[in-house]
Each structure stands twice: as structure tokens, then as C-alpha cells.
Amino acid sequence: VSIRAVEWTEGKVRFLDQTKLPGEEVWRETDDHRVVAEAIRRLEIRGAPLIGIAAGMAVALAAQGRSAASAADTDTAIAAAIAHLQATRPTAVNLTYALDRIRERHAHARAAGRDVAREILEEALLIARDEEAASARIAAYGAELIPDGACVLTHCNTGSLAAGGEGTALGIIRAAHRAGRVRRVYATETRPLLQGARLTMWELLRAGIDAVLITDGTAATVMARGEVQAVLVGADRIAANGDTANKVGTHMLAVLAGRFGVPMIVAAPLSTVDAATPRGADIPIEERQPDEVTHIQGVRVAPAGARVFAPAFDVTPAELITAIVTDRGVSRHPHAEALAAMLRTPAPRPGGGR
Amino acid sequence: VSIRAVEWTEGKVRFLDQTKLPGEEVWRETDDHRVVAEAIRRLEIRGAPLIGIAAGMAVALAAQGRSAASAADTDTAIAAAIAHLQATRPTAVNLTYALDRIRERHAHARAAGRDVAREILEEALLIARDEEAASARIAAYGAELIPDGACVLTHCNTGSLAAGGEGTALGIIRAAHRAGRVRRVYATETRPLLQGARLTMWELLRAGIDAVLITDGTAATVMARGEVQAVLVGADRIAANGDTANKVGTHMLAVLAGRFGVPMIVAAPLSTVDAATPRGADIPIEERQPDEVTHIQGVRVAPAGARVFAPAFDVTPAELITAIVTDRGVSRHPHAEALAAMLRTPAPRPGGGR
Numbered sequence: 104v105s106i107r108a109v110e111w112t113e114g115k116v117r118f119l120d121q122t123k124l125p126g127e128e129v130w131r132e133t134d135d136h137r138v139v140a141e142a143i144r145r146l147e148i149r150g151a152p153l154i155g156i157a158a159g160m161a162v163a164l165a166a167q168g169r170s171a172a173s174a175a176d177t178d179t180a181i182a183a184a185i186a187h188l189q190a191t192r193p194t195a196v197n198l199t200y201a202l203d204r205i206r207e208r209h210a211h212a213r214a215a216g217r218d219v220a221r222e223i224l225e226e227a228l229l230i231a232r233d234e235e236a237a238s239a240r241i242a243a244y245g246a247e248l249i250p251d252g253a254c255v256l257t258h259c260n261t262g263s264l265a266a267g268g269e270g271t272a273l274g275i276i277r278a279a280h281r282a283g284r285v286r287r288v289y290a291t292e293t294r295p296l297l298q299g300a301r302l303t304m305w306e307l308l309r310a311g312i313d314a315v316l317i318t319d320g321t322a323a324t325v326m327a328r329g330e331v332q333a334v335l336v337g338a339d340r341i342a343a344n345g346d347t348a349n350k351v352g353t354h355m356l357a358v359l360a361g362r363f364g365v366p367m368i369v370a371a372p373l374s375t376v377d378a379a380t381p382r383g384a385d386i387p388i389e390e391r392q393p394d395e396v397t398h399i400q401g402v403r404v405a406p407a408g409a410r411v412f413a414p415a416f417d418v419t420p421a422e423l424i425t426a427i428v429t430d431r432g433v434s435r436h437p438h439a440e441a442l443a444a445m446l447r448t449p450a451p452r453p454g455g456g457r
Numbered sequence: 458v459s460i461r462a463v464e465w466t467e468g469k470v471r472f473l474d475q476t477k478l479p480g481e482e483v484w485r486e487t488d489d490h491r492v493v494a495e496a497i498r499r500l501e502i503r504g505a506p507l508i509g510i511a512a513g514m515a516v517a518l519a520a521q522g523r524s525a526a527s528a529a530d531t532d533t534a535i536a537a538a539i540a541h542l543q544a545t546r547p548t549a550v551n552l553t554y555a556l557d558r559i560r561e562r563h564a565h566a567r568a569a570g571r572d573v574a575r576e577i578l579e580e581a582l583l584i585a586r587d588e589e590a591a592s593a594r595i596a597a598y599g600a601e602l603i604p605d606g607a608c609v610l611t612h613c614n615t616g617s618l619a620a621g622g623e624g625t626a627l628g629i630i631r632a633a634h635r636a637g638r639v640r641r642v643y644a645t646e647t648r649p650l651l652q653g654a655r656l657t658m659w660e661l662l663r664a665g666i667d668a669v670l671i672t673d674g675t676a677a678t679v680m681a682r683g684e685v686q687a688v689l690v691g692a693d694r695i696a697a698n699g700d701t702a703n704k705v706g707t708h709m710l711a712v713l714a715g716r717f718g719v720p721m722i723v724a725a726p727l728s729t730v731d732a733a734t735p736r737g738a739d740i741p742i743e744e745r746q747p748d749e750v751t752h753i754q755g756v757r758v759a760p761a762g763a764r765v766f767a768p769a770f771d772v773t774p775a776e777l778i779t780a781i782v783t784d785r786g787v788s789r790h791p792h793a794e795a796l797a798a799m800l801r802t803p804a805p806r807p808g809g810g811r
Contacts, residue, residue, distance in 0.1 A: 295672050313764075
């Protein structure tokens with residue numbers, strides 16, 4: 104059973120604090136958009152699509168209960184909330200995508216003299232529903248790419264804890280597993296914040312899927328032994344040419360996949376493709392605090408004074424990516440053309456942003 | 458200043474408990490060879506050459522103070538100590554190499570009616586001296602391969618904490634740094650046991666070398682940015698064809714080095730080359746306990762019930778290795794021939810085993 108890691112419930116946002124997993128399942132509730140912003144910054148809420156969902160709902164929190172305020176004051180408060188949320192994390196484009204949808208809906212509602220708070224909430228819930236639908240379509244497209252009896256390798260966490268529904272790469276894995284095609288999943292622990300060990304293993308164990316945890320550097324060993332038939336990862340931003348920013352370590356896996364002849368599959372909603380970013384070199388890469396590497400679970404593991412380089416993401420060149428599975432189909436080489444075609448095609452139904 | 462992490466001192470073996478670094482510098486002393494064996498098993502003493510040094514001294518502990526015992530009882534006790542030490546860790550051939558030297562010296566001393574305990578100790582100290590001399594020669598050969606102003610990347614720990622003298626790969630880095638050729642060292646943290654974060658960073662900071670700690674999966678990022686001019690690693694066993702067993706993660710670095718056109722340099726005493734092991738596939742690879750991955754510094758990071766695959770080492774194919782720097786020169790492709798030639802050439806001076 105998949106989990107709704109962020110949801111709207113009676114005027115509040117309820118979310119699972121992912122930093123406490125797998126030790127504790129701590130749920131938090133708030134009616135303050137700044138609490139949601141801080142949760143995104145602290146990775147209590149993480150995963151590119153889920154950040155977008157949470158940000159939309161957070162603006163809805165900022166907009167609600169302002170019947171006594173003037174329209175101008177309300178609009179200023181909403182704009183400030185959007186700016187505050189936009190500043191939490193720089194790499195995932197889903198955050199920008201969701202906030203753009205909210206901003207647009209806000210402007211339309213205001214211009215038409217409609218209830219701004221209600222329409223922003225409606226848009227936020229629509230974003231969440233769209234992401235769930237996108238996950239389901241990604242899973243359906245992607246599962247077709249998994250050979251029968253495959254062992255697959257995945258990195259970081261791309262499941263219900265990272266996206267709407269069952270997730271992106273992990274959603275594909277779950278769908279392929281239901282179809283009887285996945286024999287085993289190798290999950291990299293994903294340093295520094297161990298989303299693979301803490302979150303992906305938690306989701307896979309709950310789903311009853313045969314899962315084996317490895318350190319990031321062990322990926323070469325399992326691939327060299329021929330034990331991996333596909334590598335599946337998510338994405339935080341995909342440039343127009345297909346270069347993909349994702350959790351640091353992904354580039355390494357793509358190089359290994361190339362060396363060992365294993366398909367390298369990226370899974371993400373089309374909203375992750377940023378037409379305004381031509382190439383991977385143009386994607387801003389967030390650097391995290393040194394203590395995420397020098398300390399683990401509060402325990403110091405490197406000597407005091409150690410310098411650290413801690414990018415949260417890396418950029419995998421499009422040439423190393425076999426397929427990019429979106430909710431609108433599968434992109435293959437040359438990705439620039441395939442992605443452009445998807446972006447040009449109108450969304451399959453009204454209401455959704457894709 | 459380099460450190461003697463294992464030394465003989467007045468009938469005892471004194472060693473630094475490396476599991477306590479960098480938090481505490483705990484030195485232990487023992488006259489019991491089983492304590493040394495346990496320290497090797499628990500990685501309080503680690504690094505292929507250092508394990509050999511410690512094992513030799515441990516047999517000397519078992520042999521000493523037995524003047525009241527019969528020759529047969531003494532020989533049995535020594536053989537038992539050798540067998541006990543041999544069983545501690547399977548991959549590093551230096552352990553076998555050192556124990557073979559001790560066994561041979563023991564047999565010779567007994568046959569000649571000489572003082573067995575004294576001669577075993579002499580051999581153990583000779584092994585330590587030979588390893589220190591080997592490190593110095595490796596450093597001299599290897600430093601020539603480092604371009605001026607280079608940033609280098611290293612994995613695990615190959616310094617004074619792993620070998621005699623200043624170490625193997627780290628010994629080269631220190632020598633090249635003294636010659637003004639090394640601008641910066643990127644040290645991978647080296648999961649699961651974090652020897653890079655805990656030990657290499659500790660040695661580099663002490664040596665005043667500009668060092669930057671990265672997670673293992675960040676290596677692709679720094680190489681893709683052109684910030685690495687050489688990758689330097691040690692070895693736990695080198696097969697006759699040049700395939701090299703080293704800390705897990707090394708194979709990944711070699712694949713990345715190949716992709717980014719960076720020289721991949723392995724450094725090890727010639728005693729690490731095992732002529733009896735034709736290819737890498739013949740090297741036994743130790744698997745460590747799951748809790749080394751599921752727990753970090755005693756804190757659980759993966760859910761209960763998580764399966765783990767935790768090989769301590771991986772095997773890098775010879776074709777991916779640009780140079781193997783030994784104390785007897787530099788092997789280049791084809792490594793099988795170059796290594797065979799080194800092994801055929803008599804040692805440069807009497808007494809040493811290489």
C-alpha cells in the first residue's frame with residue numbers, strides 16, 4: 104500500500120517527517136506555510152514532485168482565513184508566501200512549476216472577482232491529483248521497459264515518499280513487480296542523507312518486494328556480476344536537451360550502466376522537463392551543509408576542520424540516458440527532439456498542467 | 458609527520474585502535490597474539506601491508522617466553538598462532554605473505570637449532586622494515602607520475618594507518634605534495650566504514666595538505682568538472698594478470714577514470730601481487746556483516762529486516778588500470794607481462810622478501 108506523504112486535511116497540511124524514518128513514523132500537521140517551507144528545506148518533505156505538491160498546499164494555507172483582509176493585503180501575502188517557498192530549494196523545477204500554476208490561478212481568480220483562497224486550494228489539490236495521475240502513467244509506460252525476471256537497481260527515493268501516488272522510478276518498479284517481471288531490487292543507500300537505506304528500503308519492505316541494500320560504491324560490483332538488467336532513477340530537473348539533474352551519484356550509475364550495457368532509465372513527470380534550461384550545465388546545483396557529510400545521525404565521522412564538497416545533485420549527460428519515461432510517453436535518443444515533441448503536444452485532458 | 462600505527466615495544470605489540478579515529482587517539486598494548494588477531498578482524502588494525510606487519514609481530518608474541526616448553530609444544534603453539542591469524546581476513550594477500558615468511562624462518566631456525574623466538578621476532582621486525590622501505594620506493598616511483606599542480610582523488614585509506622612508513626597511494630601523494638606538485642586531494646569518505654572520512658582526512662589534515670572530503674558518489678561530479686588529474690588507490694590483492702582487489706568502490710572509480718580520461722593508478726608493494734592467483738575472479742572477496750551498512754556509529758539507518766550485500770572489496774579489471782606502482786617499479790599495460798618480469802627479478806638486496 105502506498106502512502107500519502109503530504110495531504111490536505113481540513114484547513115491544514117499533514118505530512119510525514121521523512122527525516123525520522125525508518126526509526127519512527129512521525130506525522131505533523133500545520134496551518135502555517137512557513138512550517139511547510141522549513142520542512143522542505145530540512146528535507147522532512149523531499150522528492151521533486153512531492154515538493155511541488157507541498158508548496159502548492161502551503162500557498163493555500165497562506166491564502167485561507169483572510170476574509171477580513173483587503174484584496175491588496177491578501178495578494179501581497181500570497182506573493183510573499185510564493186517567494187518564500189520558491190527560495191527553499193533551487194534545483195527541483197517542480198517547485199517552480201507548481202508555484203507558477205498557483206500564481207496563474209491566483210491572478211485569474213482575482214481578475215474574475217472570484218474567491219481567491221478557494222481557487223488556490225482547488226489548484227493545489229489539482230496539482231496533487233495531477234501528480235498522482237502522472238505517476239500512474241509513468242508506471243504504465245515504464246513497466247513495459249523492464250524485462251521479465253529482471254533485477255533492477257535504483258538510487259535515492261522515488262516512491263510514495265517522493266511523488267504523488269506510487270512515485271516515479273519506484274512506481275515503475277512496483278508496477279513491473281505486480282506484473283511479475285521484477286525479481287529483485289538493489290537499492291543504493293544514497294549518501295549523504297541515506298534516502299535509499301532509510302526510505303526506499305522502508306517502502307520496498309512494506310510492499311513485500313525482494314530488496315537488497317548496497318552502499319553506493321557497490322553498484323559496480325553487482326553490475327559487473329551481471330545482476331542488474333535496468334537502472335531506474337528519478338529526476339529533479341531535466342534540461343531541454345535531456346541532461347538530467349538528480350541525486351548525486353546518478354551520474355556515476357549512468358557511466359557504470361553504459362560500461363556494463365545496462366539500460367539507464369530516468370522517470371519523471373513531464374513537469375520536470377524545463378524547456379527554459381537548454382543544457383545540464385545551466386541547472387543550478389544546490390550545495391548542502393558540510394555537516395551532512397561530516398556527521399551521520401549526529402555523530403561526527405570526519406575530523407574537525409575537514410573541508411567538504413557536498414552537492415545534493417549531479418548532472419547526467421543525455422547521451423548516457425537510454426530512456427526518459429514521462430507521463431506523456433518515453434523519450435529516446437535524441438532526447439532533445441523527443442522531449443520537445445512531448446512539450447508541444449497538448450495535455451491529454453483539460454485542467455491538468457501537462 | 459607519519460605515524461607508526463603498529464609497533465613492537467619491549468615484548469609487546471602497541472597499536473592505534475583505528476576504529477576510534479578521528480574522535481579519539483586510543484593506543485593499545487598487548488602480549489597476546491589473539492588480541493592482535495581480534496584487532497585485525499575488528500579493523501582496529503587495517504590496511505593490507507599493516508595487517509601483514511601486525512600478523513608477523515603477533516606470531517612473535519606467541520613464540521616468546523616459552524623457554525620452559527618443549528620444542529614440539531612451542532612449534533605447535535606457533536603453528537596454531539599462524540593458523541589463527543591467517544583466518545582473520547581472507548582477501549589481503551599480505552597477511553599470507555607475512556605469515557609465510559615467518560613460517561619459513563621458524564622452520565629454518567628450528568632445523569639449525571637456533572633460538573626460534575628470537576628469529577621469529579627478527580623476521581617480524583624485518584617485515585616491518587621492508588614494508589617501510591617499500592613504501593618509500595613506491596612513493597618515489599609514483600610521485601613521478603603526478604603532473605604539476607594536480608588535484609588527485611583517493612579512496613579508502615592507504616597512509617601510515619594502512620602500511621609501513623607513509624603508505625602506498627597516500628605515500629605517493631605526500632611525496633608529490635612535498636615536491637610541490639599536488640594542489641589538492643579529494644578524499645572519498647569510503648562507505649561503509651568511512652576510512653576516507655575518518656582516517657585519510659585525519660592524515661591529510663595532520664600533513665597540512667589541502668583536502669576536500671566527498672561522498673563516494675560525488676566522484677563523478679569532480680571528475681566531470683575536470684578537477685581530477687589522477688586517481689590513486691591501494692590494493693589488497695593483485696592477481697597475476699593485474700586485476701586488482703581493493704576497497705569496494707574502486708572499480709567504480711576506475712570506470713569513471715576511464716570515462717573522463719584520468720589516469721587510474723594502483724599503488725602497492727610487490728608482495729601484494731599474488732602469482733598464485735591468475736585472474737581477479739579467483740580472488741576471494743570478504744563479505745562484511747550487514748550491520749556495517751544498516752548501522753552507522755551504532756545508529757540504525759535502515760529498517761529492521763533489510764537485506765544487505767556488503768562485500769568489503771571489489772575487483773578492478775587490469776584493462777582499467779593505467780599504472781601499478783610497486784616498490785620495484787611501475788607496471789603498465791600489459792600488466793601480466795610487466796608484473797611477471799618484476800616477480801622474476803631478484804630482490805635488490807638480501808634479507809627482504811621482495
